[in-house]
Amino acid sequence: MACEPFDIANVPGPAALGVVATPEAMASVVSSARRPLLVVGSEILRDDFYLDVAIEIGRKGIPIAATGHSIKGFVQKGYTDNVHIINLHELTNCLRDPEWRGLDGGGSYDVVIFFGILYYYASQMLSCIRNFCVRPLMRAISIDRYFHPNAAMSFPNFRPKDEDKYKEMLKKFVENIRR
Amino acid sequence: MAKGILDVAGLENVRIFIGEVAEEEEEWEPMGPHPKPGITTLRNWDFKLLQRYKPFYAPFCDMCCLCTYGKCDLSGNKKGACGIRMDAQQGRIVLLACLIGCTAHAGHARHLLHDLIRKFGRDAPIDFGPEIAVEAPLTRLITGIRPKTIGDMEEVLDYIEEQIVQLSDALHTGQEGSFLDFESKALHMGMLDSLAKEVADIIQIAAYKLPSSHPGGGPDVPLVEVGLGTVDTSKPVILVIGHNVPPAADIADYLMEHGLEDAVELAGICCTAHDTTRYYPKAKIVCALGRQLRAIRLGIADVIVVDEQCIRADIVELAQKTFTPVIATNDKALHGLEDRTYDEPDKVVKDLVEGKVPGVLILDPERVGEVAVKTAMQIAPKRRAMKIIMDDEEFQRWVRLCYQCGNCTLACPNGLRIGSAMAKAATGDTKPLAELFDLCVGCGRCEQVCKRHIPIVDVITKAAYPYVRQERGKARVGRGPVWDTEIRDVGAPIVLGTIPGVIAIIGCGNYPNGTRDAYLITKEFADRNYIVVLTGCMAIDAALWKDEEGRGVYETHHGRFDAGGVINIGSCVSNAHIHGACIKIASIYARRNLRGNYEEIADYILNRVGACGVAWGAMSQKAASIATGFNRLGVPAVVGPHGTKYRRAYLGRPDIEDDWKIIDARDGTEYRFEPAPQHLLVACETVEEALPMIAKLCFRPSDTDRGRSIKLTHYIDLHEKYLGCLPPDWHLFVRTATDLPIARREELLKRLEDEHGWKIDWERKRILEGPMRPYDPSFDPTNLPRLIRKKKE
Numbered sequence: 008m009a010c011e012p013f014d015i016a017n018v019p020g021p022a023a024l025g026v027v028a029t030p031e032a033m034a035s036v037v038s039s040a041r042r043p044l045l046v047v048g049s050e051i052l053r054d055d056f057y058l059d060v061a062i063e064i065g066r067k068g069i070p071i072a073a074t075g076h077s078i079k080g081f082v083q084k085g086y087t088d089n090v091h092i093i094n095l096h097e098l099t100n101c102l103r104d105p106e107w108r109g110l111d112g113g114g115s116y117d118v119v120i121f122f123g124i125l126y127y128y129a130s131q132m133l134s135c136i137r138n139f140c141v142r143p144l145m146r147a148i149s150i151d152r153y154f155h156p157n158a159a160m161s162f163p164n165f166r167p168k169d170e171d172k173y174k175e176m177l178k179k180f181v182e183n184i185r186r
Numbered sequence: 187m188a189k190g191i192l193d194v195a196g197l198e199n200v201r202i203f204i205g206e207v208a209e210e211e212e213e214w215e216p217m218g219p220h221p222k223p224g225i226t227t228l229r230n231w232d233f234k235l236l237q238r239y240k241p242f243y244a245p246f247c248d249m250c251c252l253c254t255y256g257k258c259d260l261s262g263n264k265k266g267a268c269g270i271r272m273d274a275q276q277g278r279i280v281l282l283a284c285l286i287g288c289t290a291h292a293g294h295a296r297h298l299l300h301d302l303i304r305k306f307g308r309d310a311p312i313d314f315g316p317e318i319a320v321e322a323p324l325t326r327l328i329t330g331i332r333p334k335t336i337g338d339m340e341e342v343l344d345y346i347e348e349q350i351v352q353l354s355d356a357l358h359t360g361q362e363g364s365f366l367d368f369e370s371k372a373l374h375m376g377m378l379d380s381l382a383k384e385v386a387d388i389i390q391i392a393a394y395k396l397p398s399s400h401p402g403g404g405p406d407v408p409l410v411e412v413g414l415g416t417v418d419t420s421k422p423v424i425l426v427i428g429h430n431v432p433p434a435a436d437i438a439d440y441l442m443e444h445g446l447e448d449a450v451e452l453a454g455i456c457c458t459a460h461d462t463t464r465y466y467p468k469a470k471i472v473c474a475l476g477r478q479l480r481a482i483r484l485g486i487a488d489v490i491v492v493d494e495q496c497i498r499a500d501i502v503e504l505a506q507k508t509f510t511p512v513i514a515t516n517d518k519a520l521h522g523l524e525d526r527t528y529d530e531p532d533k534v535v536k537d538l539v540e541g542k543v544p545g546v547l548i549l550d551p552e553r554v555g556e557v558a559v560k561t562a563m564q565i566a567p568k569r570r571a572m573k574i575i576m577d578d579e580e581f582q583r584w585v586r587l588c589y590q591c592g593n594c595t596l597a598c599p600n601g602l603r604i605g606s607a608m609a610k611a612a613t614g615d616t617k618p619l620a621e622l623f624d625l626c627v628g629c630g631r632c633e634q635v636c637k638r639h640i641p642i643v644d645v646i647t648k649a650a651y652p653y654v655r656q657e658r659g660k661a662r663v664g665r666g667p668v669w670d671t672e673i674r675d676v677g678a679p680i681v682l683g684t685i686p687g688v689i690a691i692i693g694c695g696n697y698p699n700g701t702r703d704a705y706l707i708t709k710e711f712a713d714r715n716y717i718v719v720l721t722g723c724m725a726i727d728a729a730l731w732k733d734e735e736g737r738g739v740y741e742t743h744h745g746r747f748d749a750g751g752v753i754n755i756g757s758c759v760s761n762a763h764i765h766g767a768c769i770k771i772a773s774i775y776a777r778r779n780l781r782g783n784y785e786e787i788a789d790y791i792l793n794r795v796g797a798c799g800v801a802w803g804a805m806s807q808k809a810a811s812i813a814t815g816f817n818r819l820g821v822p823a824v825v826g827p828h829g830t831k832y833r834r835a836y837l838g839r840p841d842i843e844d845d846w847k848i849i850d851a852r853d854g855t856e857y858r859f860e861p862a863p864q865h866l867l868v869a870c871e872t873v874e875e876a877l878p879m880i881a882k883l884c885f886r887p888s889d890t891d892r893g894r895s896i897k898l899t900h901y902i903d904l905h906e907k908y909l910g911c912l913p914p915d916w917h918l919f920v921r922t923a924t925d926l927p928i929a930r931r932e933e934l935l936k937r938l939e940d941e942h943g944w945k946i947d948w949e950r951k952r953i954l955e956g957p958m959r960p961y962d963p964s965f966d967p968t969n970l971p972r973l974i975r976k977k978k979e
Contacts, residue, residue, distance in 0.1 A: 015596040015635070020248025022261035049872045075871035079910040092914050094879065096830070096868050100242045100837045108841065125698065125871050126601055131244040131830035138245055138272055141262050153601075166592050167606045 010163050013126050013153035019134060028160035030176045033120075033148050034183030036160065037069070040118035040146075042109070046098065048124030049075030050151075057123055060177050062086045064120075067186045070110055072098050077123065095124065099132040103139045121149040121158065133157035150180055214332055218783030221330035222345050225352055225374055231785045232370035232818070234969050235792075238845045239817075239836035239866040241369050243276040246833050250275050253359045268359050277368025278357060280810070280834045284372045285354055287811030288379035290495055291759060292346050293518065294430055295386035297494070299339060301432045301551055302393040308337025312392045315399030317669035323769040323780060324384040324762055328377065330782035336389040343385060346378050353378075369834075376814030377784070383812075384762035387666065394435060396464040397665050404672075405745040407665045407754075410463045412471040412729040413657035417453050417486050422566035424558050425472065425487035426454040429495040429758060431461035432551035433515040433558075437491065438466035440555030450559060455481060456496045457722055457757030460664045464756060467663060474723035476695030476803070479628045480647050482508065484654070485574035488562040489538075490545075491554060494518045495758075496694075496806070502544050508574050511538040511561060512545030515554055523547045535560045539568070576641075581648045585611040585619070587638045594632035594642055599828070600625060600698065604632060604642060616649040623650035624700040627803075659738045661729035662745050664721070664756025668767040670774055672747040676717070677775025681794045683893015685749045686900055687884030688717045690764045690821070693801030693809045695723040696828045703802055703826075703873040705731035708739050708752060710877055714900050715749040716884075721761050723803065725754045761812055765819055768795045785970065792820025793848070793967040796884035796897065798863070799823035802876070804832070817866045822883045824876055829869045836866035840918060848887055851966040854974040857959045859887050859967070860918050874908035882913070887967040891924040899927040917942050921961035923953050 010027055012018065037043050045064050051057040058080045065071045065086065073081060074095035081090045091110040101107045107115045119136065121129050129149065134157045136147045149161035152173045165173040192202040220227050248261040250270065258266030265271050270278070302310065312321050312333055320326065322333050329342050353371050356362045362371070390396060397403035417423055426434040434454065441447050452469045454462045455478050459471040472481050475496050482490065482501070485508035492501060494516040502521050505512045514521050526534045526546040531553070537543050538561045548554050576584075590605035598604065602625055607618035623646050632642040647654065679685040689711045697703055704727040712718045720728055732738050743752035747767065755763050772778045772790040780787060791797070799816050801809050804825045810832055813823045817836060825832070839845060840861040848859045862885035870876035881901040889897060898919055905913040917938055920926060926934045935951065938944040944956025968974075 011596060013596060013601060014599070015593075019245065020261055021259050022248055049874070074875075076874035076909050079874070079908075082910040087911075092909070092911070094868065094875065095871060096242065096835055096837060097865075099244070100240075100835075100839065101841075103242075104839075125827050127599070128827040128830050128869065128871050131246070131833075134246070134248075135242070135244040138248070138261055139243070139263055164592070164596070166590070166595075167603050168590070 010154045012156050013164050014130070017130055017156060019156055025156045025158045026160055027154060027163045028148070030180035031183050033150065033160050034180050036146060036148060037118055037120060038183070038185040042114065042116045043069050043118040043120065044072055044110070044116040045069050045120045045122060046072045046074060046095070046124070047077045047122045048095065048129065049077050050125065051077055051123030052080045056174060058084060060181055061122060063181050064184065065089055067184050069186065072110060074098060074124065095128060095132055099135050102136060102145060105143060117143070117145060119145065119147045121147060121155070122151060124151065126151070126153050130155060130157050150177060215779055215781040217330050218779055218781050218786070220784055221782030223328065223784060224349070225371060228374065228785055229370050231788060232373045233366065235373070235817070235836070235866065236366055236369055239838050241277065241365060242835040242837045243273055244830055244833055245272060245276055246831055248272070270363060273365040274363055274368060276833050277365035277372070278362070280832070281353070281368050281372045281375060282357055283807045283832065284375040284379065284811040284814050285350065285357070286807035287809070288375050288382060289350060290808050291379050291386060291811070292343065292350060292382035294494060294759065295382045295389070296343050296347070297516065298386055298430060298432070299336065299343065299389055302336055302389050305552065306336065306393045308335060310336045310393050312336065312388060314391065314667060315403065317399035317404065317671045318667055319670050320770055320773060320780070322384060322388055323766040323773065324381050326780045327769055327782070327784055327787055328381050333388070336392050339385045339389055342381065346382050349374070349378050372814050373818040376811050376816070377818050379811035380762055380765050380815035380819070383759040384766065386759040387756065387762055390431060390461065391666050394431070394465050396461070397663060398667060399669050404665055404669055407663040407745065408467050409660040409740060410467055410469070410471060410663055412659040412661045412726055414473055414477065414481060414484065415655045415657040416470045417472060418451055419486055421449060421451045422488045422562035423451040423453060423486055424489050424491060424562045425481070426452070426458045426462055426491045426493070427456060427478065427497055428493035428516070428519075429457040430493035430516060431458055431465065433491055433493055433554040434458055434462040435465050436551050436555035437558050438462065438469065440559050444559070446559065450562060457759070458493055460722070460725070460757040463663050464666070471661065471726055474695045474726040476628045476697070476701070476723065476727070479504070479630050479643060482510070483644055483647065485510065485569070488566045488569055489513060489558050491515060491558050492519060492521075495808070506544050509541070509569050509572055511565065513554060513558055514545060514547050515549065515551060517549060520547060521545070525549065527553060531556045531560070535564060539564045575651065576644060576648050581645060582612070584640050584645050587640055588612070589638070591637060593635040593637065597631040597635045599627055599629060599631070599696070602626065608645070611649060619646055619649035620653060622646050623653065624702065627696050657730060659729035659732065660740055661725060661738075662740045662754040664725070664754050664760055665745065666756055666760060667763045668747045668770065670770060673767065673770045673774045676748055677771045679749070680771060680796060681775065681888060683796060683886070683889035683897055686714065686716055686796065686893070686897045687711075687881070688719065688767070688795070688797040689880060690797060690799045691718060691720045691724045691728065691802070692722055692761055692764070692799060692812065693724060693803060694805035695727055695803040696805035696826070697803040698827050699873065701727035701730050704728040705739055706873060707800055707802065707877065707880070710904070711880070712739065712743045712750055712752045717747060717749060717751050717753070719747070719753045719755050719764055719767075721755045721764070722758045758808060758812070765816065768797055768819065768821060771795050786973065788818060788820045789968055789970050789973070792969070794886055794888040795820070796886050796889070797821045798880050798883040800876070800880055801829065802826040802873070804829045813867060822863045822866045824880050824883065825867065825869045826876070827869055827871050835868055837868060838864045840864060840915065848967050848969060849971060849974060851968040851973045851975055852964070854971070854977045859959055860885065860921075862887050862919070877908050878905040878913060885919055888965065890963055891922055891961055894919065894921070894925040895927055898925060902927060918958070920953070921957045921959060923951055925961065
């Protein structure tokens with residue numbers, strides 16, 4: 008199933024067939040990943056709820072790349088154990104290199120989860136991953152409130168009045184991650 | 187002997203045409219190795235840059251649609267029918283963007299040169315006063331020419347145009363196939379762009395006597411008014427839009443010649459506004475590009491005069507809705523209007539005032555002033571009787587009509603949640619809608635998709651109207667070139683690092699979060715004693731905000747090219763003077779030869795001049811070529827998040843040791859060095875992230891320990907202020923204990939020992955082991971083996 012991109016004209020091409028997925032399906036991809044990475048942006052700071060979601064995912068053993076100025080929230084919450092500060096451009100540049108040592112020295116990642124990132128910046132970085140992280144294949148999913156055609160899986164677009172529905176989906180996503 | 191036609195007496199049928207007369211050139215500097223470089227001349231330099239700062243591609247579109255084999259799907263780095271891969275196609279599109287940007291500046295320069303030679307003659311001197319001897323640093327550096335008159339710039343433009351044609355040829359199907367070579371060509375195009383800008387600004391400064399180092403110029407330029415609220419609409423208002431100043435100058439001349447300066451308002455949008463105030467300081471700057479649509483819709487203009495670049499494509503349609511006639515003045519932007527250049531001015535005025543035509547073309551700039559002024563004066567009383575701004579009742583009707591379908595949000599470049607603000611306004615709370623005014627980039631795409639045909643831009647403007655009427659700031663007039671005498675004073679502190687950097691805030695207004703970021707970036711760095719130079723839209727937007735005492739950033743900071751200065755350099759083409767300042771540091775302070783010596787000077791700037799460009803709202807192809815031109819000269823740039831749509835960045839990887847090798851020119855010893863600067867082009871998501879990034883990109887390998895300590899202080903402090911913690915890579919920039927911020931030396935030494943395993947001599951407070959290279963105050967860094975003075979035995 009697909010829907011309109013959050014930026015309506017952001018139609019990259021025939022191969023950009025990212026699907027709208029359920030939180031359970033996305034959690035399943037993350038659960039079976041060899042080395043997943045949560046990439047968070049500054050939009051998680053708009054509500055404590057989103058920061059707590061990121062921390063909960065981090066507590067399941069998934070490392071967090073804090074891009075934008077999102078690190079501020081983690082510092083304020085006192086959760087910095089597996090949180091790494093990095094610019095999103097820099098991170099994506101590293102992700103496309105299969106020889107990269109990773110944020111913790113353990114090697115590159117096979118699944119990246121985008122969360123709380125400015126829509127169009129995220130979309131461009133997801134495009135890079137989709138086009139250039141192909142050998143080995145890296146899967147990028149988005150748990151933002153936008154449909155991302157450049158992500159392998161993402162949620163549909165949520166209107167402000169549907170914020171609670173979005174939060175419910177995030178809760179389900181986190182609950183279903185088995186690590 | 188002069189140019190012309192020679193009739194030979196006694197030989198009736200013989201005429202000798204003398205084109206160019208070769209004069210023996212005064213020897214002013216030995217010619218360097220690369221005068222008028224061609225496509226491959228500086229390729230080795232480009233490849234050195236591209237090895238360290240590898241091109242990073244984020245495709246905006248997976249397809250190539252440029253030939254009839256296509257469309258080709260290149261996703262997953264597949265090849266198209268012609269054999270091109272996705273990465274090379276991205277490089278190709280980047281070259282295309284730089285081509286469009288460069289030709290805008292070069293076309294502007296050529297157009298301007300034609301007009302100025304016609305008006306002032308080829309021999310109009312380039313004389314910028316007693317403080318400027320190096321009048322054209324880019325021209326000297328790239329072409330080896332030292333221009334003395336505006337006519338001397340014809341040869342420079344000939345060179346640029348020839349190179350542009352060759353580079354454009356490479357874009358054709360079946361030509362270039364390597365992404366690295368596309369990038370080298372884009373860098374060449376960027377360099378040509380910088381040169382074209384210099385030509386354009388130098389000739390207009392010379393001809394129109396715009397500020398330079400003659401009395402009243404430089405730091406002494408006056409302040410001008412900026413903002414939508416500055417225009418006195420009780421007078422007839424002429425609004426000039428674009429980048430090419432001759433038509434606006436003619437309007438100013440007409441006003442002055444007829445004593446109408448106080449009777450008619452001359453105001454501008456975008457770079458023509460900058461250049462008009464450089465010529466006629468009574469002019470006002472209404473706004474930057476981002477508010478063009480709204481300024482026109484507000485109906486403040488009685489006549490709109492457009493020249494070239496950054497003009498809305500629907501300008502005539504928009505203007506008709508506010509009963510405003512349009513005068514187009516440039517063959518690049520004709521807008522379907524009838525050519526009335528040589529008609530009787532009063533007849534043209536009559537047709538415009540009576541609304542018989544929506545606008546006219548007047549392609550001779552010297553015929554624009556009379557028509558524009560007379561039209562404005564005659565039409566103003568009629569227009570004042572018309573209703574243009576919507577009333578409260580109409581506003582309420584529109585906001586109630588909105589049913590929050592969300593289409594506008596999906597169409598908005600910034601994804602603004604317009605529907606929910608409309609819903610609030612329908613209940614009487616207009617604040618959320620008014621707050622969108624500054625966040626909106628003014629594109630109008632929302633209106634194109636509104637199923638209820640709500641004039642969303644006007645509704646937002648109406649909600650913000652009380653604020654809009656109060657929008658009044660002040661900016662310094664664009665001052666043009668940095669003085670040689672200023673460079674003598676600051677060259678050493680910049681190279682040694684004690685002035686921590688030169689921050690060039692430039693480019694368009696496609697901001698992620700409103701104009702306030704322009705003010706914040708300017709203020710933050712000026713308060714920290716960086717030198718802040720601004721041009722174009724950001725120079726305008728930075729003037730819109732004020733401190734608690736009601737003073738703008740141009741009022742609270744001096745206008746000298748010195749620590750803590752906030753300097754409006756001028757319009758887009760004035761960006762060349764920022765290149766020029768960096769080049770002059772190499773020439774005047776370090777006494778390097780400029781002439782035809784691009785590679786060596788770029789190497790000097792990359793290693794020693796802590797300058798960083800900031801194009802926070804970069805939108806246009808011109809911004810792409812401007813940034814690429816800065817990059818080739820060794821100046822990194824930070825762009826806002828929309829900048830990722832340019833598809834390409836130049837990113838360094840500090841974790842790849844081999845990328846960070848540099849030579850000591852004294853003896854050829856190779857060192858691994860710190861990532862200084864780490865990137866050539868990088869995007870940040872938010873301004874909070876950008877501020878420490880900008881500070882980081884000012885590190886240079888040549889920094890003295892005192893300079894490094896100052897730069898590290900600001901990098902750490904900005905990171906802690908805006909991101910809440912120490913930067914993760916601060917230790918990479920430490921070579922010796924005296925590199926550390928003085929106030930925190932002990933604490934940071936402890937961290938180096940505990941967190942990074944460095945060995946510290948605590949008694950002498952020295953680092954014994956840890957840094958990637960030792961600190962040597964005489965270190966002479968270069969990337970060019972040919973500059974090694976004496977090979978190590």
